[in-house]
Amino acid sequence: MKMKTALISVVLGLLFWFGLNGRLETGVLISGIVVVAIAAAFHVKDAVFGDVKFSPRAFIAFIAWLVVFVGELIKSNIDVMLRVISPKVRINPAIVEVKTKLKTPLGRLALANSITLTPGTLTTDIKGDSLFIHWIDASSTDVEGATKAIVAKFEKQLEVVFG
Amino acid sequence: MVKKGFILLMIVALGFMLWDFVGNYSSKTELADVSSHYVEQGPEELGAANVVTSVVVTYRGLDTLGEVTILFAAAAVVGLLLHLNRNENEQRREGSELLKTGTALLFPLILLFGVYVFINGHLTPGGGFQGGAIIASAVVLSVLSDPNKKAGHTALTVIESLSGLTYVLLGAAGAILAVNGFLDNRILPLGEYGSLLSAGLIPAIYSVVGLKVGSELSSVVISFKGDSKEEEV
Amino acid sequence: MIGTMAIITGSLLILIGLWGLLSNKDIIRMIVGFSLFDVGIHIVMLSIGYINGGTAPIVEKLSDLGKTYVDPVPQALVLTAIVIGLGITAFMLTYAVNMYLKKGTLDIDKFEELKW
Amino acid sequence: MEMTGAVLALIGSIIFFLSALGLIRMPDLYNRIQTGTKATTLGTIILSIGLCLIHPEWTGKLVILILFIVLTNPISSHVVARGAHYSGQEMTDKTVGDALTEEDKDKEGTP
């Protein structure tokens, strides 16, 4: 678990470092190794990436999540724009409760962020297994209906990646 | 009422002075002597692409030493005065779970970015002061996500004093080994222009300054936050 | 043109900051006025070093040396000034907090020991 | 290539403008957060992709900028919404339900 966190953290840190510096040199590499080691120590202390799964299936699920996410992001923007432009503001907002099956912190963060960036939903609070979501156009206010409408499309992929 | 009139009078007077100043202003078309020397000779002389950095670190290095000293004094006084008068009895609301996870994920990356800013001070905009401020912002982020956490004062003090000592020693090494006196950067070879390990000592000096400023500003933030658990013991 | 506009902006910020500093009774808002004053002075200082059509004094390649660059010395001074401004602001805020803990108010008129 | 990039940047800025309009028109804070966050995120992504097309050598830093914004923007709007809820920010009259307030009340009722 610690090894896994350290490995992901080092790879991520090196990508970040070379992306920032934008060139390959010995100096960049040497300083990068020192700095990334310190950063990875912080990540290991909190065990951030401890539950990420490594398998071809997880990779495919990650890509699938990314595709769904980008699609939803664009859809959400068109949706919001239509609401903004329409002469009469048509909204029907509510805060609804949904349940999630995800257990790991990183998976919940990814879920909440994807919910916030998708059509008309905004994560307001999280308590245990319940996410409280402000929904700009609430079609159902009970837990099951809302869960099906909001969470289900991301959860399947995220469950494979983050568990 | 008399006071208001007096204030207005004062502002109008200053406004007239500034009006005069603005009226006589015209932007220059060429540099003054010293500046043009810095801009035209500086890159070849010191090997640093960022002329502002070479002015701050080398040409006007003593000023920077004074500045760091003032910052240190301010941090010490803030810590002292806020320590004398504490009333911490209300527990703060915990940060949400998402914020905590986000902080655990982002905190090392922000530190990394801060290090990038001060280690590249001689090539890109930025340097020790900005990098130190970014590191202190990372500390602010961790304070926000978990306000009741105890802070590591000892580690900050150790980093601060070690980097301060290294800074002065590097400056003195410049005075002894190189030609131009205190804080000269040419005791190491200048290296290939435009690469990370170039410009002699400048990256080393700016890294040390960055660590020092970062730990000082973090200690200012932590003294403003105050330790709530310490008092109960 | 940019230089002229910058110096006018800076002067306006100085006047606004001074007004906030003098006309308020609340200590925190006096400090806000002071920091606005600070920003104004920085803009004025930079506009004095501005060269028409100049670019930032960062010479990425040695072959770029002939270009027009703006004056690096005021930039270095302003950099120092901003950092010291933070130190001063932190110091003033510490004083304000301490005075508040002594007296229970932030109104400057209530601090009668300061008058003479 | 340059033209494509420029047009993408223009689309991004139009999205910004729509989000600003939403910020003005929406009736309460939560709906304002909704329009503010989503639209600016997509706008920044599109604009940065446009600039990547114009200057391919900028890609590294712009990708880091996009990643940073996609990661931080939802967190900050979540924290603002949570702060709004716990400081008792009112919702608009059109609201049809509020599960979070009911949940809080349930907790207080059963000690």
Place this chain on the structure above:
Amino acid sequence: MADQILMVAVLISLLSIGVILIRFILGPSVLDRVVAFDTAGIIAISVIVLLAHMLERFIYVDVALVYGLLSFIGVLVVARYHERGL
């Protein structure tokens, strides 16, 4: 041609910042203003990136990164201050 389109993009972004500042001044609550501040900050990042293109200096993008980081933490500070969590 491309440059004119980018100029128009900058002007539209600035116009949106102006519209958002109206919300900043109108309020009504502190958090409304915080949301306005956040949105204006993100648009300003894009303005800096566009300015880096127009002034033809790549290094200005660094400023945009710092700007984004600081405006994010600033919003968090105000929100947490408001819910008494600081």
Place this chain on the structure above:
Amino acid sequence: MNIIFLIIAVFTVAMALYAVMTKDRTMAVLAAGATGLFASILFVMMAAPDVAMTEAAIGSGLTTFIFFFALRKVKRGQKNG
């Protein structure tokens, strides 16, 4: 270029005026932070990226944070009497 500079300068001055005029302490501090952020765009256009970065990180960023920490201490004291 000039017109962009002019617009941002107007924003800066407007934020500064708002910071001085407003009755709310919190808003004054936040508006001062916004002034600093807009001023840092001005610094970018005046070809001073170093100063812009410093202003964004220190002058606008950390100063505002410290202001809020101090305000929190004051507000809490008020509540306790």
